[in-house]
Amino acid sequence: MSTHSLPSDPEPVSGAEFFPPAAYLVGAPKCGTTALGHYLAGHPGVSFSNPKEPHYFSRDLRGLCLCDDLDAYRAIFAPGPKAEVMMEGSVWYLYSDNAITEILKARPDAKFIVMLRNPVKMLASLHRQLIHALDESEEDFRTAWDLSDARAAGKSIPRSCRAPKTLLYKRTAAYGEMLSRLYARVPRERVLVLFQEDMRADTPGIYRRTLEFLGLEDDGRRDFPSINEAKRARSKLVRYVVTRAGPARQLVSRPIKRALGLESLGLLKKVDALNTAKLAKVPVPTDLAEEIAATYAEDMLLLQQLVGRDLAELGWPMPDPVRPKSAAGA
Numbered sequence: 001m002s003t004h005s006l007p008s009d010p011e012p013v014s015g016a017e018f019f020p021p022a023a024y025l026v027g028a029p030k031c032g033t034t035a036l037g038h039y040l041a042g043h044p045g046v047s048f049s050n051p052k053e054p055h056y057f058s059r060d061l062r063g064l065c066l067c068d069d070l071d072a073y074r075a076i077f078a079p080g081p082k083a084e085v086m087m088e089g090s091v092w093y094l095y096s097d098n099a100i101t102e103i104l105k106a107r108p109d110a111k112f113i114v115m116l117r118n119p120v121k122m123l124a125s126l127h128r129q130l131i132h133a134l135d136e137s138e139e140d141f142r143t144a145w146d147l148s149d150a151r152a153a154g155k156s157i158p159r160s161c162r163a164p165k166t167l168l169y170k171r172t173a174a175y176g177e178m179l180s181r182l183y184a185r186v187p188r189e190r191v192l193v194l195f196q197e198d199m200r201a202d203t204p205g206i207y208r209r210t211l212e213f214l215g216l217e218d219d220g221r222r223d224f225p226s227i228n229e230a231k232r233a234r235s236k237l238v239r240y241v242v243t244r245a246g247p248a249r250q251l252v253s254r255p256i257k258r259a260l261g262l263e264s265l266g267l268l269k270k271v272d273a274l275n276t277a278k279l280a281k282v283p284v285p286t287d288l289a290e291e292i293a294a295t296y297a298e299d300m301l302l303l304q305q306l307v308g309r310d311l312a313e314l315g316w317p318m319p320d321p322v323r324p325k326s327a328a329g330a
Contacts, residue, residue: 063162
């Protein structure tokens, strides 16, 4: 479990023109945010956080927080000479109960970018990502889906899970509910809703649309490589040592770095890469896909109404519209 914790009341820092970040890529997970964040980080006008997902403001997901205090949060930004906007990409902010509130306390004029995806595909991908991150121990997606209710009651939570709320698959794709909550706090002109399906079809167009939303000039980027493909750890033990065993790892590496006069050995990323294998797409069984679609049917209709978009055209499993009975059939 992470030892990081948030201060009881994050210090208000509004009034500073550049910090805290003015823009937030708030989710949802496995919807293309890593790719978009990578592209934006390459723009000279953007100072993007490193790491991408500090989760500083999500108090209810403390296990995901990578910054202990405001100074640590500030330190993950390194604005270049041409930077115009500072931003970060904590994908669970949209799902969090209090992250948006905390962001607005610190930055009342904040802008928010939301990326969404067919919930059936998103949840299957999320499940694999949580396994890779050691937050999920159940290898079978159907079983993990069925465990949602038990886990909501605090049961069957893996000991290595940093934020148990992320395992509630019957809630984590409730985009309509989340967006409705965001719109209740933030004017719509300060929210950009994007779809992964659109970005796959026209990545340059979505990139330029995002730059326009942020008030930035097009930098002429034409290279949009595939980012954050599905993967698994060859050895969970190695994955744990690389990502979780911080104190033990420091005991070994600190004297070596001191002897060599280095700040970093630069080995962890190499070890993690060697321990990682790409995963082929795993289709969701038809009956499970239908169950997921039925579970989220009302929420998808709410989302469709909020964004004014026919989501069926994107390939989403939208329910048939409810039609009133005719007088003859009444």
